[in-house]
Amino acid sequence: MATNVEKTAEELNTMSLSPFGVARATVNAKILSDEEVKKLTDYFNATMYLCLGMIYLKDNPLLRDPLSIDHIKRRLLGHWGSDAGQSFAWIHMNRLIKKYDLDTIFISGPGHGAPAILSNSYLEGVYSEVYPDKSEDVDGMRRFFKQFSFPGGIGSHATPETPGSLHEGGELGYSVSHAFGAVYDYPDLIALTMVGDGEAETGPLATSWHSTKFLNPITDGAVLPVLHLNGYKINNPTLLARISHKELEALFIGYGWTPYFVEGSDLPTMHQAMASTMEHCVKEIRAHQKKARDSGKAFRPLWPMIILRTPKGWTGPRKIGEHFSEGFWRAHQVPITDVVTNKTSLELLEKWMRSYEPEKHFDKNGKLVPELRELAPTGTRRISANPVANGGVLRRKLKMPDFRDYAVEVKKGGVTSLGSMAIFGGFLRDIVAQNMNTFRVFGPDETESNKLGKVYEVAKKVWLGDHFAEDADGGNLELQGRVMEILSEHTCEGWLEGYTLSGRHGLLNSYEPFIHIIDSMVNQHCKWLEKCAEVEWRAEVASLNILLTSTVWRQDHNGFTHQDPGFLDVVANKSPDVVRIYLPPDANCLLSTMDHCLRSSNYVNVIVADKQDHMQFLNMEQAIAHCTKGVGIWDWASNDAGQEPDIVMASCGDVVTHESLAATALLRQHLPELKIRFVNVVDLFKLIPEVEHPHGLSDKAFKAVFTDDKPCIFNFHSYPWLVHRLTYRRKGQHNIHVRGYMEKGNIDTPLELAIRNGTDRFSLALAAIDRLPSLGNKGSHAREALLNEQIIAKNFAFHEGMDPVELTKWVWPF
């Protein structure tokens, strides 16, 4: 019992409330008949029974025999804590779906709350439709129970195997951003979103409440969050359950919502409170939408949300032995752990399970009785059957203009300097224009800085916050837009994930150094996609496209904190079925690559390209051929024509390709007799053996490009070790000398930064000479000359604060 239940109303306002007792609610009308309350309770009890069954039973699913330890799983796993609250919300939404013919998905935010989702899916018949062996009968229920948290079975989160789920929730914090991503551009959709109060403490969740500032009530659907004040995490109270009512209410008003409270543990009154509150919220959502849609004027209402305070492990035993269970953190996981070894515990469990009266709710075959079944909607109105949560089935192909139309003219490689990103911006603009309801661009306040501002010619940034007169001066804000910018990589990524998982397409653009902020989110999305591919009924969704720019080699002026190209290492650890990494060296290659990525499905595509002006190398025809192969010899930069080269100069990444080509030019100038092969890699996974990644080259093909016995100076965009990790199995890997970012940087010029890390043209040429002892004296002379040139360039940079202008150009000495 909480210390504060005997306080006065005034005191209650200044401290946190107990979750126990008769319902207290902002809206608390008795709108249900006693019969309805009874039925809702029965249905709820049926789901609670199923939740317990999943956690405990491998046999005797309907307790038609007395419970014995033979029926109990040997290893007890699963989580009871949030199940009741989640099921409670689901069931109440069912009522409203039926009443108002709503189109609804359910996002399960709290950790390990899958039993609530699974039990409802099973009762709605969806689970058995999708998995016929988990049929709606005794045997099906037994299998349904046993598979839960059982080897070879399913997990305790809303994993991809779960019908109606597009949000697993294994890592916490993304329920709200996923929900918003899913409802953007689906004007009729409501995402009922359970937010755990543990999850609510995470940073990503804490800022995602602001997503309403990007929701247009005319063209987008709505999110109805239910903040589940369950009270406890694994081993601690939750912050939001231990602050005053006043603070709690203020917080959500401050976030831009209208919070409605439903608090208590007494089921009949809680049903009345939840029914009237949720109905009020749905009506309010529809009223806001109607107002905006009728008037054609979008605005930002303080959208309704529900704060549901119930005991953790609600409806379980208040005490187990000497310890609190219901309403305490001990109810988090398996509440009674010693049922196999302790007879009293086994009896307690049996009594508890029977208290849900399974014999009343399931007929003799083990199927939910018809009078309860009718509480759930039918067909695709069933939450667990909503196609939005299997978004691939709704996905329409992106309408793509011909990327060749945006080609830059390149008569000769290495002459013209242009901004690849700005050129891609034109292509992106027209993709946006042709897919106004199914494609969005996401970015943490960087789309303009990343030189993609051309998109604003056809669509602005969504902004439902207040507007100022200055905004007309290039603010590019609109109530309805296609670009989504919030200074939260987490929120951007969460929106994009929700948007693609619900059947649409998108692109995240970000500074390279800060993409590590969402390492864990991208990891989790990779895992989701990987598992989806194993689930037969999941249709393919659009790839998650991450375009990284403002890259390390042009972060010389921002300094060390802005230099980190290591996201590729994180991505490269994920499953080869899912991840793709591209480093197009110039504009035409970027166009070709982006065309490929945006058309693809079920991948995480990472594309790295800088935003500054850079040398252009390939005309469109060459670029297409090169990108299609993913790696290739650039004959125009090589002079080993058809023969074995003396040395291979290789590169992967735009700036480093520039330097590598310049090094090649220097070498050919100083050592004209040297036979140099120039190789460029666009598709990073070409480097790995074919058995390890579908893009990998065979050893034969690898040798044909890199040789297996000649020195190779490989200039790499990112940390050099990634290339070694990809090529360690290749014959001749010892000859591959990789240069890349060595975690050395300060406030520099681009040249200085490159020199620090040994990736500048001079250092590369010197490295080549060092690996060609047969050059003898000629090599030594060239060496000396190059060192001199490097010092002169360096000194100029140091004194002027900028690189020698001529460094941006270089000329083939032939």
Added chain:
Amino acid sequence: MATNVEKTAEELNTMSLSPFGVARATVNAKILSDEEVKKLTDYFNATMYLCLGMIYLKDNPLLRDPLSIDHIKRRLLGHWGSDAGQSFAWIHMNRLIKKYDLDTIFISGPGHGAPAILSNSYLEGVYSEVYPDKSEDVDGMRRFFKQFSFPGGIGSHATPETPGSLHEGGELGYSVSHAFGAVYDYPDLIALTMVGDGEAETGPLATSWHSTKFLNPITDGAVLPVLHLNGYKINNPTLLARISHKELEALFIGYGWTPYFVEGSDLPTMHQAMASTMEHCVKEIRAHQKKARDSGKAFRPLWPMIILRTPKGWTGPRKIGEHFSEGFWRAHQVPITDVVTNKTSLELLEKWMRSYEPEKHFDKNGKLVPELRELAPTGTRRISANPVANGGVLRRKLKMPDFRDYAVEVKKGGVTSLGSMAIFGGFLRDIVAQNMNTFRVFGPDETESNKLGKVYEVAKKVWLGDHFAEDADGGNLELQGRVMEILSEHTCEGWLEGYTLSGRHGLLNSYEPFIHIIDSMVNQHCKWLEKCAEVEWRAEVASLNILLTSTVWRQDHNGFTHQDPGFLDVVANKSPDVVRIYLPPDANCLLSTMDHCLRSSNYVNVIVADKQDHMQFLNMEQAIAHCTKGVGIWDWASNDAGQEPDIVMASCGDVVTHESLAATALLRQHLPELKIRFVNVVDLFKLIPEVEHPHGLSDKAFKAVFTDDKPCIFNFHSYPWLVHRLTYRRKGQHNIHVRGYMEKGNIDTPLELAIRNGTDRFSLALAAIDRLPSLGNKGSHAREALLNEQIIAKNFAFHEGMDPVELTKWVWPF
């Protein structure tokens, strides 16, 4: 001009306000004399002048000559946007420091706001004391200007080179958590913390406001946040500047603060408003502290905070050409960019710079005039000279009990099964007990789950939220505690960083899979430490210790989302001067490793060890010897005594060592004539050549352990490629066959999970046989037998939902 300045008061309450005009403030008393206002304005103008000088000038620092393009830097870099607001807050705190003898640090949250910090440090004389060549004269000022954002110089953030800074702010989002980390256990300290409204949109910042629930007003200091409603980010309005006053106020009340508003652009009235408001806040802080300290009763007040709304680029030109500058996003970076090529622009700049009247504020030598200098505090009361921001100088050595006292008895390796983490828990408990004011344990609600609950025997979890009666039932909550738990890895990490940077010690414990959440924070901290080592006056701080547990190999039951050991790859990319990675195989090794890490300084130590019961291998003497070497042959598990082995079985990590030893046992059972060497690696960087990391083995030493021609089956805790990345230069690296996590998992038993990834004993033994063709028929027979055993074990696991009990033990066949 904003659209809403002509609204009624009531309307104003429902929409966002213009930053322009006469000051509006919650507390707005005229407490300053006209003379004081004038002096504050002069001082402020002097700082603004210095900010502009840094951005633009390489010569003519005091504009004693007419400004010409020769005086202008060739490459204009740096950020003007937030400088004015930050300097304004700093100056007003100076007044209060003097008045109340306050102990204050300044945390600069907004991005690229260093000019404000640097200019104040320079005016206080600290900069010149620390860097004598940046003297307080014309020449020193010239050098001070030129170095800013200039190659070889300093950056536009509050980098380690900045006196008074412990928070760089290159990556946004951590100002508040750093501030709280710094004030915990420093009861007199006030951290004046500027929070950018861009930064405020990030997830980590959004949740860190809740840090007050962990702040004890008796034993901790205070954070005074100034949310700087600057209005714009790089290219967008900020969310919090575009919501109504009502929402804004509610938000911070909801977060648990008392917000005080200071809004406007008119300098004289703004000075009055800020002076009276900040003084009010400081008094309120002191009153809360006094109340708690006098009564001995800690409580959670709604701490004061300031919301400072000023135009972005405040005091700059409102318009530049046709475009808005002050009060718009165009003021973010360099406001006038074409001063070298456009004479009108140069004139505008000169006029603007002269408007700050440098000739009045600096004497003929170029030093701040005495009547302004007296506005700043003196000695270590100067914010930029506060030793807390160079925390190493305050750091006291941790009092360490003898870790040997916690040793577990190991008479024979591989017999006893114990929980290493629980054993370390005892050591940790006593470290806590002996360092009650200088050591804290941080964790995202996992310390108990991670089996470190023994610490609660001496100190509980800090909890200033409400308390319930149930908490007595193992809640372990106290108003003053040593364990800090919030379900936000970001906040935990930020607190720990702040705590160590200000001179104390700590440990973060976390589930391994979710540590990727703070990849970017750890990256940034590594970079901070790396740079600190180059700054002479920075004293060494305690290492950042990250203990990862609940590791991948025991996340079989939680499934795929909980399996990610890739944090090591992220860390391994950071500078070898800073990062250390340890994978102790058992309890005694963990004790020895933790002792070493907790005593160390200026590193990021990552320690990986599982929390479940596992085999113990080494007695304490062996463990110390083994950990000291970092890698070694385990003679007791080898039978190659003094000879060349046929094969090397190697491991790194606890669970994988268990499997690798079991594989060795199987091999020796089935193939008794085989000479096997068993090698274990504790210190991961031993694998890399000595030239690349100070811990790296010489090639000779490496060969002595691993051989350079014998097959080696290396069982690795994490993704296998990391071992290849570390060893690719080693002779014989082709013989190293690495097993590790291959991103394959589901709901499994531990055995199943290992089999999926090829890290189980059977797979390892089979891999060994495959690499020993000379075994001939004997090998084939052993192969068959092992495959059979694997199938039997697998089937058992599948049917029972748990591993065969005998698998947890294995017996040496000799």
